Amino acid sequence: DYPKRIFSGIQPTGNLHLGNYLGAIHKWTQLQDNGENVVFSIVDMHSITLPHDPKELNDNVLKMTATLLACGIDPKKSILFQQSTIAMHVQLCWVLGCITTLARLGHLPQFKEKSQTLKNVPLGLYIYPVLQAADILLYKATHVPVGQDQVQHIQLAQDLAFKFNRTYGDTFPMPRSLVNENASQRIKSLRDPSKKMSKSSKDSKSRLDILDRPDELMEKIKKAVTDCTSEVTYEPEERPGVANLISIHSMLTGKSPDQICSEVEGLNTGKYKLVVADLVIEKLTPIREEFSRLIKEPAYLQEVLKNGREKATEIASDCWYEVQHKIGF
Numbered sequence: 001d002y003p004k005r006i007f008s009g010i011q012p013t014g015n016l017h018l019g020n021y022l023g024a025i026h027k028w029t030q031l032q033d034n035g036e037n038v039v040f041s042i043v044d045m046h047s048i049t050l051p052h053d054p055k056e057l058n059d060n061v062l063k064m065t066a067t068l069l070a071c072g073i074d075p076k077k078s079i080l081f082q083q084s085t086i087a088m089h090v091q092l093c094w095v096l097g098c099i100t101t102l103a104r105l106g107h108l109p110q111f112k113e114k115s116q117t118l119k120n121v122p123l124g125l126y127i128y129p130v131l132q133a134a135d136i137l138l139y140k141a142t143h144v145p146v147g148q149d150q151v152q153h154i155q156l157a158q159d160l161a162f163k164f165n166r167t168y169g170d171t172f173p174m175p176r177s178l179v180n181e182n183a184s185q186r187i188k189s190l191r192d193p194s195k196k197m198s199k200s201s202k203d204s205k206s207r208l209d210i211l212d213r214p215d216e217l218m219e220k221i222k223k224a225v226t227d228c229t230s231e232v233t234y235e236p237e238e239r240p241g242v243a244n245l246i247s248i249h250s251m252l253t254g255k256s257p258d259q260i261c262s263e264v265e266g267l268n269t270g271k272y273k274l275v276v277a278d279l280v281i282e283k284l285t286p287i288r289e290e291f292s293r294l295i296k297e298p299a300y301l302q303e304v305l306k307n308g309r310e311k312a313t314e315i316a317s318d319c320w321y322e323v324q325h326k327i328g329f
C-alpha cells in the first residue's frame with residue numbers, strides 16, 4: 001500500500017485561460033486545501049519538444065509560478081517546483097524508455113495528431129509521454145488530475161509501472177487518472193463553440209485569459225457567438241454558444257445549469273452576457289492583481305521554486321535510489 005499522493009504538471013507556455021483555471025488549477029487548489037499530499041510541477045522540459053524561444057521560456061516559468069500562486073497554490077501546503085531543476089526526471093525517463101516499445105508510442109493519438117503536421121518529427125515529441133510517466137512515477141503518485149486528452153498517457157504510465165514492477169519487483173503504485181473535465185464541463189471557444197477554449201488558438205478573442213483586464217473580458221464575452229434565439233436555455237447540442245456561457249456561470253458559482261436558467265428567466269442572451277462577464281471579472285480581478293504584485297518579486301518566486309525543488313528532491317531521491325538498486329546500477 002502506497003500513501004495517496006497527487007501529481008500534476010503544467011507547461012509554462014502561453015497565457016492560461018479560464019478553461020485551464022476552471023478545468024485544472026481551481027481543482028488543484030481544492031485538493032490542496034482538502035489537505036491532500038500534492039506535487040505540482042512546471043514541466044518546462046515538455047515545452048521544448050517543438051521549437052521555442054529560450055528567453056521566453058525562462059520568463060514563462062516565473063510567470064507561471066506567479067500565476068499559480070495568484071490562483072491559490074500555496075507553497076506551504078503543496079510542493080511546487082520546476083521540472084528541469086531535478087535531473088532524476090530524465091534519468092528515470094531513460095530507464096522507462098528501455099521498457100517501452102516504439103509501437104506503443106507511435107499509436108498514441110496525441111503523437112499521431114501532432115506529428116502529422118511536421119516533416120521532421122523530433123524524437124522529443126515521440127518520447128515525451130515516457131518523460132511524463134517518469135514525472136508521475138518518480139513521486140510514486142497515486143492520482144493524476146488530467147484532461148480527457150491525457151488519459152492515454154496515464155495509461156502508458158500505468159503500463160510502465162506494471163512492467164517495471166513485474167520485472168524488478170514492486171516499486172511503483174498504479175497511478176490513477178482523475179479526469180477533471182467531462183465534455184459538458186469543458187469550456188468552449190467563444191468564437192467557435194464546437195471547439196474547446198485553447199491556449200494554442202491564434203484568435204485571442206476566442207479565449208478568456210486569466211490575466212485579461214476587465215474591459216477585455218467584457219468585450220470578449222459581449223462578442224461571444226450565440227444564436228438568434230433570445231431566451232437563455234441550456235441546450236449544449238442545439239445552442240452550444242449559450243450553453244457555454246451557462247457552463248462558465250455554473251463552474252464559477254457551483255449552481256446547476258437548470259438553477260441558473262430559472263434565475264435569469266426574462267433576460268435575453270445579450271443581457272445575460274453581462275451577468276456572466278461580471279462573474280468572470282469578479283473571479284479573475286483578485287487573481288490578476290495578485291499576479292501583478294508577485295511578478296514584481298522575482299526573488300521571492302525563485303525562492304518558492306528553490307524550496308519546492310528541495311522538497312521534491314527528497315521524494316524523488318528515495319525513489320531513484322530504489323530504482324538504481326533494483327536495475328543493478
Ligand code: ADP
Nearest residue numbers: 019020023024146147181186187196197198199
Ligand atoms: P490547452 O489545450 O489550452 O493548451 P492544456 O492542454 O495545456 O490546455 O491543458 C491544461 C489543463 O487545462 C488540462 O488539465 C486541461 O484539462 C485543462 N483545460 C484545457 N482547456 C480546457 C477547457 N477548455 N475547459 C476545461 N479545462 C480545460
Ligand code: NA
Nearest residue numbers: 149198199200
Ligand atoms: Na491541449
